[in-house]
Amino acid sequence: MVAVPSDTALASGTDEAPRSLAQRIWTPIRRNPTIFAGALLLTILVSLAILAPWISPDPLKQNTINRLRPPSEKFWFGTDQFGRDNFARTLHGARVSLIVGITVAAISAVIGLALGILCGYFRRVDAIVMRIMDGIMAIPSILLAIALITLTRPGLGIVIVAIVIPEVPRVVRVVRSVVLSIRAQPYIESAIAGGTKGFKLLVRHILPNTLAPLIVQATFICAAGMLIEAGLSFLGAGVPLEIPSWGNIIAQGRSFFLRAPWCIFIPGAFLALTVLAVNLLGDGLRDRLDPRLARRM
Amino acid sequence: MSILSVRDLATHFHTRDGVTRAVDGVSFDLAAGETLGIVGESGCGKSVTALSIMRLIPPETARITPGSVVEFEGRELTRLSEEQMREIRGKSISMIFQEPMTSLNPVLTVGTQIAENVWRHTGIDKRQARERAKEMLDLVGIADSQRRLDEYPHQLSGGMRQRVMIAIALSCDPRVLIADEPTTALDVTIQAQILDLMLELKEKLGTAIIMITHDLGVVAETTQRVVVMYAGRKVEEAPVGELFARPLHPYTHGLMRAIPRLDIDAETAGRRPRLKEIPGMVPRLDKPIMGCAFAPRCDFATERCRVEAPPLEDHGKGHLAACWEVARVQTVAA
Amino acid sequence: MSDAPSLEVRDLVKHFPIHSGLLQRRTGAVKAVDGVSFAIRRGETLGLVGESGCGKSTVGKTVLKLIEPTAGRILLDGEDVTTLSPGRMWHHRRRIQTVFQDPYSSMNPRLKVGTIVGEPLENFGIASGKEKDELVAKLLQRVGMRPDAMNRFTHEFSGGQRQRLGIAKALAVNPDVIVADEPVSALDVSVQAQVLNLMIDLQDEYKLAYLFISHDLAVMRHISHRIAVMYLGRIVELTDKRTLFSLPMHPYTEALLSAAPVPDPSKKKARRVIVQGDVPSPAKPPPGCHFHTRCPYALPKCKVEVPPLIEVAPGHHVACLRRPVGASPESLTTTA
Numbered sequence: 001m002v003a004v005p006s007d008t009a010l011a012s013g014t015d016e017a018p019r020s021l022a023q024r025i026w027t028p029i030r031r032n033p034t035i036f037a038g039a040l041l042l043t044i045l046v047s048l049a050i051l052a053p054w055i056s057p058d059p060l061k062q063n064t065i066n067r068l069r070p071p072s073e074k075f076w077f078g079t080d081q082f083g084r085d086n087f088a089r090t091l092h093g094a095r096v097s098l099i100v101g102i103t104v105a106a107i108s109a110v111i112g113l114a115l116g117i118l119c120g121y122f123r124r125v126d127a128i129v130m131r132i133m134d135g136i137m138a139i140p141s142i143l144l145a146i147a148l149i150t151l152t153r154p155g156l157g158i159v160i161v162a163i164v165i166p167e168v169p170r171v172v173r174v175v176r177s178v179v180l181s182i183r184a185q186p187y188i189e190s191a192i193a194g195g196t197k198g199f200k201l202l203v204r205h206i207l208p209n210t211l212a213p214l215i216v217q218a219t220f221i222c223a224a225g226m227l228i229e230a231g232l233s234f235l236g237a238g239v240p241l242e243i244p245s246w247g248n249i250i251a252q253g254r255s256f257f258l259r260a261p262w263c264i265f266i267p268g269a270f271l272a273l274t275v276l277a278v279n280l281l282g283d284g285l286r287d288r289l290d291p292r293l294a295r296r297m
Numbered sequence: 298m299s300i301l302s303v304r305d306l307a308t309h310f311h312t313r314d315g316v317t318r319a320v321d322g323v324s325f326d327l328a329a330g331e332t333l334g335i336v337g338e339s340g341c342g343k344s345v346t347a348l349s350i351m352r353l354i355p356p357e358t359a360r361i362t363p364g365s366v367v368e369f370e371g372r373e374l375t376r377l378s379e380e381q382m383r384e385i386r387g388k389s390i391s392m393i394f395q396e397p398m399t400s401l402n403p404v405l406t407v408g409t410q411i412a413e414n415v416w417r418h419t420g421i422d423k424r425q426a427r428e429r430a431k432e433m434l435d436l437v438g439i440a441d442s443q444r445r446l447d448e449y450p451h452q453l454s455g456g457m458r459q460r461v462m463i464a465i466a467l468s469c470d471p472r473v474l475i476a477d478e479p480t481t482a483l484d485v486t487i488q489a490q491i492l493d494l495m496l497e498l499k500e501k502l503g504t505a506i507i508m509i510t511h512d513l514g515v516v517a518e519t520t521q522r523v524v525v526m527y528a529g530r531k532v533e534e535a536p537v538g539e540l541f542a543r544p545l546h547p548y549t550h551g552l553m554r555a556i557p558r559l560d561i562d563a564e565t566a567g568r569r570p571r572l573k574e575i576p577g578m579v580p581r582l583d584k585p586i587m588g589c590a591f592a593p594r595c596d597f598a599t600e601r602c603r604v605e606a607p608p609l610e611d612h613g614k615g616h617l618a619a620c621w622e623v624a625r626v627q628t629v630a631a
Numbered sequence: 632m633s634d635a636p637s638l639e640v641r642d643l644v645k646h647f648p649i650h651s652g653l654l655q656r657r658t659g660a661v662k663a664v665d666g667v668s669f670a671i672r673r674g675e676t677l678g679l680v681g682e683s684g685c686g687k688s689t690v691g692k693t694v695l696k697l698i699e700p701t702a703g704r705i706l707l708d709g710e711d712v713t714t715l716s717p718g719r720m721w722h723h724r725r726r727i728q729t730v731f732q733d734p735y736s737s738m739n740p741r742l743k744v745g746t747i748v749g750e751p752l753e754n755f756g757i758a759s760g761k762e763k764d765e766l767v768a769k770l771l772q773r774v775g776m777r778p779d780a781m782n783r784f785t786h787e788f789s790g791g792q793r794q795r796l797g798i799a800k801a802l803a804v805n806p807d808v809i810v811a812d813e814p815v816s817a818l819d820v821s822v823q824a825q826v827l828n829l830m831i832d833l834q835d836e837y838k839l840a841y842l843f844i845s846h847d848l849a850v851m852r853h854i855s856h857r858i859a860v861m862y863l864g865r866i867v868e869l870t871d872k873r874t875l876f877s878l879p880m881h882p883y884t885e886a887l888l889s890a891a892p893v894p895d896p897s898k899k900k901a902r903r904v905i906v907q908g909d910v911p912s913p914a915k916p917p918p919g920c921h922f923h924t925r926c927p928y929a930l931p932k933c934k935v936e937v938p939p940l941i942e943v944a945p946g947h948h949v950a951c952l953r954r955p956v957g958a959s960p961e962s963l964t965t966t967a
Contacts, residue, residue, distance in 0.1 A: 185736055186731050186732075186733060186736045186737040187736060187737050187738050187739045189692070189697050189729075189731075189737075190729065190731055190737045190738065190797075190800070191739070191750065192697060193695055193697060193724065193727075193728060193729045194724070194728070194750050194751035194754060194800060194803075194804075195721060195724045195725065195750075195751050195754035195755050195804070196750060196751075196754055197721060197754070200754075204739075204742070205739050208741050209741070338819040338820060338821060339819055454909040454910075455909075456909055457909070484682035484683055484846065484910065485682065485846065485848070485887055485890045485891050486682065486886055486887065486890045486905070486906050486910075486925075487682075487909065488890065488892070489889075489890035489891075489892075489905050490905055490907075492892070493905060511819070511820065512892065513820075513894035514849075514891065514892030514893055514894045515892050516894070517892065517893060517894045517895055517896040518892045518893065518896070519892075537896045538896045538897065541894070541895060541896050541897070542897070551821065552820055552821060553894065555820055555821050555823070555824040556820055556823075556824070556849065556894060557823075557824075557827065557849040557850050557852060557853030557854075558849060558852070558853075558894070559848050559849035559852055559876075559888075559891050559893055560893045560895060560898060562852075562873065562876065562877075563852075563853070564873075569831050569853065569854065571828050571831070572823075572824035572827055572828055572853065573824060574821070574824045574825045574828060575821035575822075575824070575825075576825075578789050578791065578792075578822065579819075
């Protein structure tokens with residue numbers, strides 16, 4: 001806005017009066033409600049997943065007397081058709097979902113970052129890699145996963161690989177465009193004129209700028225990864241049945257849907273909540289880390 | 298006879314970090330057919346003054362404080378409804394901006410954009426409006442106007458776009474044209490063309506112009522009277538010749554010595570002279586300013602300047618200045 | 632120290648290819664710089680003036696070897712650096728530094744001032760660690776900043792202060808030449824004066840050669856010793872400052888001078904020489920003399936013949952067909 005001289009506006013914060021503890025905690029929350037809501041929800045879910053072995057019984061222990069029991073004081077989330085405790089299974093399922101989500105996000109981010117930087121730097125590589133990426137993006141991820149799993153043994157690893165492959169191009173695109181725009185910045189020319197060479201230029205001036213969009217993209221991939229994993233497991237092409245995952249639980253509960261709807265609804269609700277938490281966090285971070293949007297905050 | 302009269306205009310921006318007093322009590326009059334310059338550096342409030350007159354300030358953050366008066370042909374603009382204001386904008390008071398590309402709609406042809414302004418305000422039919430659009434393009438000196446009507450803004454050069462903006466602004470024969478840095482984005486030779494065009498049209502149509510600029514050269518060549526702003530306040534006002542011959546406020550005085558001169562060979566014995574520096578920088582507007590806003594940068598400042606804000610005083614020949622030390626400034630300037 | 636000019640440029644050409652169509656075939660070229668020659672001595676400022684698109688910034692970037700020239704030669708202290716690879720060029724970067732137009736975008740917003748200003752010191756192994764900090768502190772003081780600025784981020788400073796930081800960075804490696812591309816045009820008038828004064832002081836102190844690129848003739852008149860006027864990739868006039876302002880010989884120079892507004896209402900010009908029309912696109916410059924489409928004095932031959940840059944008087948070079956050697960300036964216009 002023309003009105004506020006940028007010098008003065010930006011200089012604020014240097015000589016502000018010290019604020020009270022309550023204010024220091026409350027102000028950032030008030031300014032970024034989505035980040036905090038997402039982070040809080042996610043923290044709870046991650047803690048539950050980590051603590052699952054200690055706070056819940058064995059998710060595989062069958063108890064044929066207590067088949068398909070509705071939620072009660074003893075079985076908070078009811079039991080399934082083998083009398084296994086759904087509370088335990090849901091919490092352990094959270095571990096699978098989060099492991100898949102986080103691993104997928106991490107691997108795609110690392111591969112995508114490397115390829116993106118290569119593309120942003122070398123025009124020849126760019127032309128080839130980007131065409132390959134376009135090709136990969138044209139493959140439906142569920143079909144690719146089913147194909148891969150039919151070719152090999154089902155397992156957590158192969159599920160992760162199957163989800164990573166189609167997600168990588170999304171990261172590459174984001175990183176590449178950031179690298180291209182940063183390379184056009186005058187401060188890059190200024191650094192080159194000041195004698196800054198290749199690797200240092202990359203690490204000091206270019207890489208830090210790619211991190212914010214990369215983190216944001218990674219949260220969205222994490223959410224997508226969890227959804228795809230659940231979908232694959234539901235279709236029987238994902239995590240082996242002996243490992244409780246939300247997709248598996250829902251798939252098994254499907255036949256008893258009318259008698260025992262809790263078998264589907266509870267893990268379904270957890271899946272939705274986790275994805276929501278990750279997306280909230282991602283949305284909040286995007287608004288916060290995008291300088292064009294952040295300036296208005 | 299003044300057609301636009303601004304009294305104690307104050308526009309404050311309310312942000313999380315507090316209140317920024319972008320314009321803080323500015324008054325001036327604009328006579329019919331006159332060219333008034335408003336000059337100052339970035340952040341002095343000159344653009345916000347213009348936007349406040351037009352009521353184009355962002356409603357989420359900016360407030361024109363109660364007590365501000367903008368009277369145009371007997372109507373109090375700050376009290377009008379948004380509906381009534383829309384009637385005035387583009388018809389009675391028009392505005393052109395620094396960057397013509399962002400003020401033109403990229404997906405509409407030039408002809409449509411001019412014609413739209415005409416039929417919205419006058420209600421003549423679209424064919425006549427298009428006729429008028431062609432007339433306007435001829436008026437602003439765009440050759441081959443019939444063909445240009447159907448072109449899009451990106452097909453035009455920067456200078457031509459500014460001509461189109463002027464054509465839109467003048468299409469309903471406004472009484473007042475507010476030009477906010479109209480030539481700052483243009484090259485020198487194009488700037489000269491646009492300034493000449495504006496002055497020529499002013500003579501032809503009798504439109505009064507408020508010329509907002511940071512460029513003392515543009516002020517000297519185009520305006521009749523000048524308001525100098527600093528930190529949201531008017532610090533000096535005078536007829537243009539008087540202002541340049543006898544600047545009374547230390548800020549104006551300093552500015553005139555700070556600019557390198559195109560027209561004067563200032564070298565002595567091959568040594569390049571030092572320009573007069575104004576030390577420091579403009580004050581922050583998000584805190585109330587004690588005394589004179591310019592005092593911390595002023596060579597003439599005394600203890601009094603730091604605590605008591607100087608009132609605008611008339612020093613004859615329509616020359617107003619807000620400074621306690623006018624007498625001392627004058628002896629140095631002379 | 633040799634007698635060679637600090638920076639010399641001979642017949643510099645930079646064409647940017649235009650690719651179009653589905654296959655991105657090369658369909659033409661923007662002749663941004665089309666045969667430019669000049670030399671700058673130690674302690675001298677050469678002003679490069681012209682309107683947007685005339686190629687003045689491209690000249691600056693090319694002599695810095697931030698972009699590769701298409702043809703011509705660039706000599707730093709007499710040494711040819713034209714065809715050096717980026718790796719070999721690195722050894723010469725200490726001699727030629729730059730100050731950018733936009734102090735906001737020419738510094739990495741994520742880094743502290745100490746890191747930015749000290750980066751060249753580190754790069755060339757001049758100093759590191761504590762020693763570097765001490766040098767940076769000295770540099771900051773030299774450009775009129777407090778040494779504790781080192782630990783702050785660039786966004787905490789105003790435009791003028793940032794431009795001082797940019798100058799400190801350029802000075803860090805003790806260069807011979809500084810290319811300053813519109814260093815004051817983003818600044819407010821009162822701050823402009825501070826930066827111009829600083830640049831003049833530093834030049835006198837370190838005998839720096841400046842290639843000062845600007846569109847602002849008043850700034851040029853203040854800081855330059857000699858001025859080259861560019862139009863669509865070519866120098867049309869090159870002479871010392873006093874001559875340029877008193878006896879301009881090229882019609883374009885004359886037009887530029889008369890178009891610039893003068894801050895003195897008593898000198899309101901009766902009728903200035905206003906050139907009509909816009910600057911043609913550098914992708915399709917007019918044949919012959921590029922200026923003939925806007926020139927009030929154009930002859931038929933101006934449309935076909937490219938005027939060479941001729942020394943019409945000692946040190947005064949003009950590229951105009953109406954300007955034979957030894958002609959007096961009055962023969963061009965009735966009033967000088």
